[in-house]
Amino acid sequence: MGGEIVRALRGVDLAIRRNEYVAIMGPSGSGKSTLMNLIGCLDTPNEGEYWLNGMLVSTMTDDALARVRNKEIGFVFQTFNLLPRASALQNVELPLVYAGISADERKKRATEALERVQLGQRMHHRPNELSGGQRQRVAIARALVNRPSILLADEPTGNLDSQTSEEIMRVFEELATQGQTVVMVTHEPDIAVHAKRIIVLRDGVISSDETRAQYAAKISGERVH
Numbered sequence: 001m002g003g004e005i006v007r008a009l010r011g012v013d014l015a016i017r018r019n020e021y022v023a024i025m026g027p028s029g030s031g032k033s034t035l036m037n038l039i040g041c042l043d044t045p046n047e048g049e050y051w052l053n054g055m056l057v058s059t060m061t062d063d064a065l066a067r068v069r070n071k072e073i074g075f076v077f078q079t080f081n082l083l084p085r086a087s088a089l090q091n092v093e094l095p096l097v098y099a100g101i102s103a104d105e106r107k108k109r110a111t112e113a114l115e116r117v118q119l120g121q122r123m124h125h126r127p128n129e130l131s132g133g134q135r136q137r138v139a140i141a142r143a144l145v146n147r148p149s150i151l152l153a154d155e156p157t158g159n160l161d162s163q164t165s166e167e168i169m170r171v172f173e174e175l176a177t178q179g180q181t182v183v184m185v186t187h188e189p190d191i192a193v194h195a196k197r198i199i200v201l202r203d204g205v206i207s208s209d210e211t212r213a214q215y216a217a218k219i220s221g222e223r224v225h
Contacts, residue, residue: 008034010204011048016183018149021176023195024185030201033154036185040073040152041065053149070098074143074151078158080135082127082142088114089123092142099146113141117171133164140171144180151175153184157191169194189219 009031016022016039026032037043038050041057044065050058057068069075082091092110101109114123117137127135136156143151153172157165173194176182184195192198198215200208210218 008204009038009045012201012204012206014199014206016150016181019176019179019181021172021182021196022184023192023198024183024201025187025189025192025198026201027187029203031204032185032187032201035201036152036154036183039150039183040075041069070095071146072149074146074148076136076139076143076151076153076156078155080127080139080159082135082138084127087124087126088119088130088138088141091127091138092123092145095142095146109145110141113145114138116144116175117141131164132160133167136160136164136168137171140168140175144175149181151180151182153182155186156184157186157188165191193219 012031012035014035024032024035034043038045041052041060044050044060045058048058049056052068053072055068057065060068083094086094089107089110092113093106096106096109111120111123114120114137117140119134119137119141122130122134127138130138136159140151140156143153151172156172157168160168169191172182172184176196182195184191186192193212193216196212198208198210198212199206200210208215
């Protein structure tokens with residue numbers, strides 16, 4: 001910022017194992033968005049290394065990072081980011097178009113992904129014909145269709161009411177049970193507690209890294225006080 005160097009993250013040392021379900025928490029300015037962008041290969045670090053699935057991605061070119069994002073990372077956004085004039089099936093097929101997959105295989109894999117999130121019966125509906133929770137399920141299916149190493153969710157319940165948020169959390173829990181690695185960024189403790197591991201960032205450093213039980217006991221105690 002001008003002549004001042006802002007260190008969004010300060011020597012963060014973090015390992016996320018295959019098949020883990022992790023929530024990253026933190027207030028605004030804590031560095032969680034920067035960390036999410038690094039995990040998602042949207043940014044590269046100025047210092048240090050980032051290894052993803054055995055690959056040193058922190059030194060890759062932009063083209064190589066784009067290929068990694070398409071193959072290894074499935075993104076779920078707060079605002080769904082669906083194409084309004086395309087059906088649920090067509091929205092889910094889109095990453096496979098960029099990956100050069102044939103039309104028949106695209107349809108097969110997109111149908112399977114929609115069925116995984118219990119939306120097979122709505123695959124020919126457009127986003128404006130779906131509820132907010134159904135739209136987020138389409139977005140989750142789209143993130144899963146390339147069979148990514150990581151499902152990266154950025155405030156996935158931010159635009160949903162509390163009941164629908166619980167439904168979406170059940171979808172993530174089911175995917176985690178099936179062996180999908182899930183990394184979720186949220187500022188809501190009630191959402192974070194659905195993950196099996198909760199990492200809290202403050203001022204660019206990890207202030208705590210706890211199991212669900214440890215985190216739940218801590219926030220329960222804070223509410224009592």
